[in-house]
Amino acid sequence: DRAKTIYEKSKPGRRAFVAPELDVPSHALPEKFRRAEPPKLPEIAEPEIVRHYNRLSKRNFDLDTGFYPLGSCTMKHNPKLHERVAALPGNSRLHPLQNPKRAQGALQLMHELQGALSEVAGLPHVSLQPSAGSHGELAGVLLTRAYFEDRGDQRTKILTPDTSHGTNPATVTMGGYEVVKVGTDEHGGVDVEDLRAKADEQVACLMLTNPNTLGVFDRNIEEIAKIVHGVGATLYYDGANLNAVMGRTRPGDMGFDIVHFNLHKTFTQPHGGGGPGAGPIAVSDRMEPYLTKPQVVKRDDGTFDLDYDRPKSIGRLRGFQGNYGVFVRSYAYILSLGSDGLQEASETAVLNANYLLAKLRALGVTEYLPPAYDRLCMHEFVLSGAPMKKELDLRTLDLAKRLLDHGFHPPTVYFPLLVDEALLIEPTETETMETLDLFAEALANILREGAEDPEIARNAPYGTPVRRLDEAGAAKRPVIRQPL
Amino acid sequence: DRAKTIYEKSKPGRRAFVAPELDVPSHALPEKFRRAEPPKLPEIAEPEIVRHYNRLSKRNFDLDTGFYPLGSCTMKHNPKLHERVAALPGNSRLHPLQNPKRAQGALQLMHELQGALSEVAGLPHVSLQPSAGSHGELAGVLLTRAYFEDRGDQRTKILTPDTSHGTNPATVTMGGYEVVKVGTDEHGGVDVEDLRAKADEQVACLMLTNPNTLGVFDRNIEEIAKIVHGVGATLYYDGANLNAVMGRTRPGDMGFDIVHFNLHKTFTQPHGGGGPGAGPIAVSDRMEPYLTKPQVVKRDDGTFDLDYDRPKSIGRLRGFQGNYGVFVRSYAYILSLGSDGLQEASETAVLNANYLLAKLRALGVTEYLPPAYDRLCMHEFVLSGAPMKKELDLRTLDLAKRLLDHGFHPPTVYFPLLVDEALLIEPTETETMETLDLFAEALANILREGAEDPEIARNAPYGTPVRRLDEAGAAKRPVIRQPL
Amino acid sequence: MSRYTSATEADRQEMLAAVGVETIDDLFADVPEGVRLGRALDLPPGKPEQEVYAKLRDLAAKNVSAEDELSFLGAGMYDHYVPALIDSILQRSEFLTPYTPYQPEISQGGLQVMFEYQTAISELTGLPVSNASVYEGPSAIAAAGWLAHTHTKKTRFLVSEGLHPHSRETLETTSAGWGTTIETIPLANGLTDLQDVGDDVAAVFLGQPNFYGAIEDLETLSPIARATGALLIVQCDPLTLGVLRPPGDFDVDIAVGEGQTLGNRLDFGGPSFGFFAAKQDYIRRMPGRIAGETTDVDGRRGFVLTLQTREQHIRREKATHNICTSQALNALAGVIYLSWLGREGIVELGELLVSRTHYARETLTALDGVEALHDQPVVREFALKLAKPAAEVVEFCAERGVNPGHPVGEDVLLVAITEQRSKADIDRLAEVLTEALA
């Protein structure tokens, strides 16, 4: 019964919807425009819709149930207050084309959020429009393009480190640039010499994450900025890992020209099973003229408005003003934590990561899963499962699947690509020491069990709603909708 | 980990609460009144509170997950709209002592609900005050007492059928009356001869459910009313089973003087794991002077008010005006269903019960679990597990526990008391045929399995968060709080 | 209006055929002709969801809630802040929609909540046993009276003038058939003036703080109340027990009260919950549900409803009470709220209330035409005597967006302060009251 779809629970004539009365003369569309057959949507009453999705929900693991240390995803607690304030009718039933005069609360909220993000980034101008991190990246690349075009400077390449998120190179392509990879040095940072060699007048931008996806803060950031700015290129900050450094250092202070925020990471919008999120950007003065439009501005009389009068703007990246519902939640978070709280969040995130790493060392886990870089980490760290694979014949994937039976969501696996059998672990600041201890012990137990009988992990999981799924088969003969 | 209490997850210094600033001079209570040691409440941050209760919730079975055919409890679907309207700040943040002038919406809602309940009951006057069915019963007994005292008529006894809910006799005792039991005839109705014999001038009231707890509509109701009224006593309708008859017949039309409603049954307030509910009563003209106060009334100018000027009233049974949050939900239900819908609900409830019984017959279940009365039922029916016990050495309890492994909530067991190894099944109108079929098949399967190996059911359940619990031990050495 | 039922016309026919009857009417054959309704219910037709929503929203908009005005109403229910995590947990269907946990194997969540709740109430009140909650505050007083009466077999109740009038009235109503009498113990400068207690007294009832906000001197009152074997029953507010000495410190037999202040909405008066805590002796006389700890056949920890032989479904007319529901969902809100406040928070919040309430009393009694009804220490509420009729003053203020409190009798005003009423709010009240009394 459990894997039946809602369509398989449908029965002709059942319904949940009761239509409002037809209170005007009936009017039919001309035959040529009218759909001949109703779409085969489910026919089902409310109680069974509720049960269907309720039961489906129970086949999901979630953050409110357990530890979710997915590296680079910042699965921190989603405060419940945020749902309450986002649902206020003044927010949730506010039409995006309401005249700004009658949407002053929303515009003020956006303006204040812009201010707060600007302070966190150390960059003076913010656009809230991009819908997600990848969208923010695209905005950044398009800003860079506009900036150079405005100067009559034709550039063709964008640099991305080989540790970068896949989104970075994908975005570069969509922005019409060529991707040039930059190597990683022995400390996990940018290979400065490689950068120096590749940074020329054809380079429009370097896209960087700092701390990067190895959980490492690049100590050469000042030098890197100098090299990039030396060839006139822009320096782009992928904000995926901003949760490590709030109140400690700021992208703007490091020399970045453009930053995107993942509000759903650092500023705790619930991930929703893969969306929605929001990817605002902050930029330096030189990039400001090109920011998206409309921009939320405060007029001299103290009112808030949408400014469309931006002749050099790259234009709009989406409909309306952005994911306002996300802004409400993130702004609530900033108000709740305040200056101290944001800094404490980052500090605790880094402390938790280092503690977990220390605990894994203490339990001997790092014998089989050594850290890719043997140093203090920031808010996340990478282990390599290569020794485990060699000595126990267990892959990182097996370890991850066996973790499911222990009630944990596994870390990110097989990323970053340059670490063999990688396991990227980000505990976040909202986890307790006790949880970190339990997780470390679970890893230790799995390794112990694997030393005795690796078959157990290789066939894991066992206690989940389904067991290992045939992903290859799914991709080979894709069944992506149900025939009705 | 799963059965740890919130106190066991506490750690000194942790917290979820952030206090508002002290914006006035600090003032301390005199030492003699001050608590010396803070109460040992949990110390825990928000994320872990959420996880704790989230995980606990997953150890509950609920109506939104599956079939819950608890007889006499009317576990019908709880529409989601009701939660939305109950949460509107105009309802949820309305103080009960707000001046009626500034609570006109709430009072109008209550007045309109009174009108609707009056129409469903066929009795002209309604008090919404009682907090639950048992409270409504108490109100009914106290009204009866006030009625007779007002007439100078001393009466000492109240009749209750031996099929009645235990609450009826318990209420009689609390009302200061003696309980006199009335027998059941061979059709499952009141033994009219026994009633006639016991109805004398000492009898203040007969408390009846119709259909009764056997799921049987008492065909002699007119005769019963005549006998009761013949000795001047009041006839009380326990509304637990009202879901069977809406729009088909009304307690007032049957001759009842007092009716209580279980809004959480018939009018679908979610049960909340055992409360809250509400138990309004409707009464005939002769009982009206004694109704609780305050009463919600409509004044001549069309405004609504609370009327305290009720000299013969029994007074109040609780604080304020009743469980208003429940009224909002039940009124929403009545508005949604309307006249036709309420009748359809009752008809479908009765149809579903009869269909399930027919299905059980068709599958041979009734060979081991025959209906206590072999006739059409109303919205519920009683099976007797006596043959099953005798032939398969399985008790009704075993059957119930084994049903847990099939993903169903068991029916009510061992009630009504006069049926041996009773199983009281109430499917309600909001279940699909398919669900009823699956449930019937589960019963059939358990019997089949029991015929082969009764040990399986005797040791059930297996797949639940805990298995059979030591209830006797719990009662013998009660541990009802955690030492801190 | 079949949105909540699934039976289509085809289903109906199939089901009727399986039952072996022709029509739905046949199923109602047992209903005698003479009592059939024979017409449709005289109610409006059903409405689409959007219209039901619109109607109820419009009704709600006719109320002036604590969201709409600056309200100092209290007198039994209080506008404390309800943290959002409570909504979020209470709306989980696993807590919202089950029945009483009759099948413990699939109800461990609810049962453990009851156990945690009982622990919290017991800890707050300093009394060893608590049930899993009763309807609400005043009816809890009546239930305590019933226990005292059946336990002592005595027939006189002494009720302080400072007990909440709703509790007093509920006790009167409920005890109509018990053969008991109720007498009033007067107040003197706000405090219960209890003299000696006769041999035939079943119970003495006090409020702590009392209805007029005063903190009673339980140290003095308790020995007097209990001297002749009467039970001492104290109605208290659990939220004040972070700063007030608990009933258990004073040999109190039963502590009851309204639980709304613990994370429950105002809801125009309900639903909320009543708590009921007592000395160990009364464990088998307590009303309502009780959860207990036990183990399953595999030795795992678990929880069950226990001591059910007290209850009406087993004991029928000999039950300890007729109540068969706890207010499980509201009690859940209570225990979440207490976990949210935490050990330090309940003290911090209590101290904030004490300071703001005393500030408010000082500020308001400094106004012309306002005096204190008594000068006892208070926690969250106090009573003022006004130079003008209280009802008029309330109306004057209400027109200015301020609800100054609950008028009692001619000239008394009960003013409640919660953590949602800041110094600025209190100063605003003073401003409006000054105008009202000018």
Add this chain to the structure above:
Amino acid sequence: MSRYTSATEADRQEMLAAVGVETIDDLFADVPEGVRLGRALDLPPGKPEQEVYAKLRDLAAKNVSAEDELSFLGAGMYDHYVPALIDSILQRSEFLTPYTPYQPEISQGGLQVMFEYQTAISELTGLPVSNASVYEGPSAIAAAGWLAHTHTKKTRFLVSEGLHPHSRETLETTSAGWGTTIETIPLANGLTDLQDVGDDVAAVFLGQPNFYGAIEDLETLSPIARATGALLIVQCDPLTLGVLRPPGDFDVDIAVGEGQTLGNRLDFGGPSFGFFAAKQDYIRRMPGRIAGETTDVDGRRGFVLTLQTREQHIRREKATHNICTSQALNALAGVIYLSWLGREGIVELGELLVSRTHYARETLTALDGVEALHDQPVVREFALKLAKPAAEVVEFCAERGVNPGHPVGEDVLLVAITEQRSKADIDRLAEVLTEALA
């Protein structure tokens, strides 16, 4: 402000010791001196929950929402009724708080929802494949343009004047680096006047209904658009597809659009979702996530993210798109909404909208100073030409509690009708417009 973190001072010391450092500062040693902030962030201190709530409630109260006025705003997002069961399901933490379902064994709920969603979109649009959603409507147009450009290797986009301006602008912005050009196809009496399409055209973009509410004649337009191998990309509103012939009937290559109308709140413009459906040929070129059906090692049915080799985390610069999120939660709202409406409901609702919208157009165009911008059939929205400046008319009406619609340019007003706007509401609009234009 540690309410969301658990680390106490004692925890911190213990953890630092385990790490082998002295202070938190030591953990940030890698941050070079020169880029350390060295001061606190210049933001206000944290606030208690009640104050954050109060501040955001006060801000929300400054907005005039569809709850506060009679609104006929549309132009891309519409005030349809969102049934309560959507809130209730979306607020379940199991849907609200997980990440993208990277671990399918513990994400079957979310994956099955995606599969059900894809089925619904495919069924509605009449196109065989759908992804699991993209950000929102206009960016879906841009994504379709990217697909067309990379697939055809051609560089001209023809965009109907009737395409939503936000979509047009988003395409312009997004395509800045593609080497493509955009040309406008004009409207004639409200309909796209497409003549022949050159060999170098990558795609033709239409709105159905278009921005001015007119139903385009796709039967005529499609063969013209597709004659030279250009892709036909249609932006449509899924809620209208109960009554309108679907894109799949007209050989459309890609259908995209805004999903807000399917059970999503207005939320001042987002979050919502965009849908993306296409012909089978494009399955491996689609952007975003796609769920597929498969089986587990025990043969049980299950769902996984599939065709991931299109995606950026594997293909990096060769990915079909840079997008890595679907709008899973919003798409869930969509599929619940469609289940709630059901097969008959989506037709009934569509017919109601058609009737009310035509009634509204007739009623309003009968007023002095109002004429229709075009006389094409419409579904839920239509454009009026006013005798006075549209902005002025809007202000006049707004003061009377009516928001008459979205002004376009000088004198055009787009008026949207949903099932929440009754005949009485439309008549009220006519009344206010009459006054405004007098």
